[in-house]
């Protein structure tokens with residue numbers, strides 16, 4: 001074995017020991033929640049991610065935009081363990097190497113994901129859906145019967161307010177509008193107290209009013225959670241980014257541009273491949 005290989009092996013063992021020592025919980029140094037470096041993924045020879053690097057700060061709200069096929073969903077799939085990258089570095093905090101972790105372990109460590117389509121229990125009420133999430137038990141019949149603690153009840157009220165569903169608490173989730181179902185699912189994710197929340201096209205199919213309220217909701221979460229929002233709806237992205245938040249533009253599996261909204265909108269390459277279309 002070469003000295004380089006032995007050194008690499010020793011480093012890998014040291015990283016694994018740090019991971020185990022913290023019980024699978026992330027440790028945050030220098031305010032970085034997610035660290036992605038030179039990530040590469042190919043599907044049957046087609047390169048979906050071709051050396052993607054980015055960081056997400058603790059408590060940061062980051063918008064990720066880019067044309068169809070840019071690799072946005074593939075990036076989310078890698079972070080959550082659904083897709084295994086071919087190479088690159090992918091860390092949650094400074095100690096958790098996501099490339100070595102299973103999907104459940106990644107969720108357990110504090111990464112939540114909202115898919116485009118809402119998946120709430122339609123036959124249960126809004127409140128019951130949130131109760132299930134608070135108890136962390138997806139087996140509906142078990143969890144509905146179990147009682148909430150006082151603290152959980154307070155948290156339930158807080159969540160109902162936060163996701164604009166206070167006046168819908170006793171309604172069946174199946175009767176909610178599309179936007180309200182999305183909010184309920186976001187509430188269910190928040191009930192699990194994620195550190196990093198990945199949101200894939202959260203406002204697709206929402207009315208203008210629902211879209212605006214969703215932006216307000218995400219802005220209210222900034223600082224408490226790190227959020228990565230993937231969207232094509234530019235007025236929504238603009239509302240989220242405001243004057244000072246970062247926007248990352250992906251193209252062909254890499255970061256094409258990064259900066260404030262005005263900066264990326266003025267970038268000629270971004271206009272050419274995406275915004276000018």
Ligand SMILES: Nc1ncnc2c1ncn2[C@@H]1O[C@H](COP(=O)(O)OP(=O)(O)OP(=O)(O)O)[C@@H](O)[C@H]1O
Nearest residue numbers: 043046047048066067068069070071072073074075
């Ligand atoms: N499982 C897979 N097998 C083969 N090709 C795939 C797979 N998943 C993604 N791809 C390809 O990888 C590229 C990146 O896809 P991805 O879904 O990540 O893009 P995206 O930026 O999320 O696009 P959109 O905005 O349309 O959702 C696309 O060309 C896609 O066809």
